[in-house]
Amino acid sequence: MIPDFLAPGRLWLLLVVVAMAAAYVASLRWRRAAQVRFTQVDLLDRVAPKRPRWRRHVIAGIQLAGLAVAVVAVARPVERTTERTNSEGRILVLFDVSLSMEADDVEPNRLESAKDAARNFIEEVDDDVEVGLISFAGVVTVEVNPTLDRDVVDDRIERLDLDLSTAIGDALAVGTRLLVDGAADDENRDDDVAPGVIVLLSDGETTVGRPTAEGGSLAADAGIPVFTIAFGTERGTIIDPVSGEPVPVPVSPADLELVAEQTGGESFIAETGNELANAYDQIRESLGDTLGEEIEITKELTWRYALGAFLLLAVAWSLSLWWLRGMV
Known part of the structure; x- marks a missing residue:
């Protein structure tokens, strides 16, 4: 079921998450171009630290997903039902x-x-x-x-x-x-x-x-x-x-x-x-x-999305320690 929102105007903050995703992709392209301009490729391999490649993309993706879920929580999602006893x-x-x-x-x-x-x-x-x-x-x-x-x-x-x-x-x-x-x-x-x-x-x-x-x-x-x-x-x-x-x-x-x-x-x-x-x-x-x-029952779901955002960001932080800081 698609939730309704008590503050739907706050969903515009998702554009910030989209902008961050675009900035991340742009930074990858810039880094790749900078590496190509460095002519001594063998020396680059020796002096540059070994990067975790796809792993950093996974972590970035989890972080962006966590931010997106946090925006949904800020918009105060609710579930509306009607009930008659x-x-x-x-x-x-x-x-x-x-x-x-x-x-x-x-x-x-x-x-x-x-x-x-x-x-x-x-x-x-x-x-x-x-x-x-x-x-x-x-x-x-x-x-x-x-x-x-x-x-x-x-x-x-x-x-x-x-x-x-x-x-x-x-x-x-x-x-x-x-x-x-x-x-x-x-x-x-x-x-x-x-x-x-x-x-x-x-x-x-x-x-x-x-x-x-x-x-x-x-x-x-x-x-x-x-x-x-x-x-x-x-x-x-x-x-x-x-x-x-x-x-x-x-x-x-x-x-x-x-x-x-x-x-x-x-x-x-x-x-x-x-x-x-x-x-x-x-x-x-x-x-x-x-x-x-018939009574309309409004059940606020903010805590669920806030918890989801917390867990996603916690997972991203943990993986950054494990994958990006030489712990493996």
């Missing part, structure tokens, strides 16, 4: 699979349209954000614990089936506990950051278990914002599996709006598949602020 990157999708999701007021029906939108939403979430899935009807089921494996989540969404009743309050309680327990296991967690975010998709209101508002209070106490999407229309109907008669299942956004308000999230109403996708897009745009901005 686990506690800042967990999203739980709470998915309503009550029988009312069978209504076909949204093509082809609420359930299939919601599955498509949820998959698209998860695909667009940043890769380093963990996503979990909870389904709920009368019973709450943790389908997937928060994970970075999108394929696992997609597979579970595809296999969601409908069931009786709607337990929104219980689903919120289970989701809150799952996020809080996960955050408690994270040694790097910042206590000022929410342990995660809940995205709640439902078309109805609680019919069994604890009230929706109670589940919302648990999330609020844990500092977990809940984004809610009321999906469907006032015209929704399903066929009663017992009587065979049509039963109206209008969307009920009031309780969901209350949960979003008390937890610091946002509420959305989506009457079509496109509106549901738009709601997910708006939620995703809000997640950067909710989950915390």
Whole structure:
């Protein structure tokens, strides 16, 4: 990786090193020319000390390399990375699979349209954000614990089936506990950051278990914002599996709006598949602020280059004693 620099203007000092290298080459040419002008070559061999030839070039090269590395150190090289801690990157999708999701007021029906939108939403979430899935009807089921494996989540969404009743309050309680327990296991967690975010998709209101508002209070106490999407229309109907008669299942956004308000999230109403996708897009745009901005980490590398320069110059000094002063 090519480092960045806190003081890149100092790299101009490399021109000094280049000038020194040019001066060294020029001195070699001058010395060679001076030797040619000395006509008594045999006498020159006797009176002139024996030079180490290529060895002095090696030492000069090491010295110049050491100076170049020292210049890089003076420019204060740094390595920049971005990081998001686990506690800042967990999203739980709470998915309503009550029988009312069978209504076909949204093509082809609420359930299939919601599955498509949820998959698209998860695909667009940043890769380093963990996503979990909870389904709920009368019973709450943790389908997937928060994970970075999108394929696992997609597979579970595809296999969601409908069931009786709607337990929104219980689903919120289970989701809150799952996020809080996960955050408690994270040694790097910042206590000022929410342990995660809940995205709640439902078309109805609680019919069994604890009230929706109670589940919302648990999330609020844990500092977990809940984004809610009321999906469907006032015209929704399903066929009663017992009587065979049509039963109206209008969307009920009031309780969901209350949960979003008390937890610091946002509420959305989506009457079509496109509106549901738009709601997910708006939620995703809000997640950067909710989950915390990515933190840029700047790691200064000056000491590495300073150490490298020191070692190169030390090697050059040692070789000059060994090779250039008759120690061999």
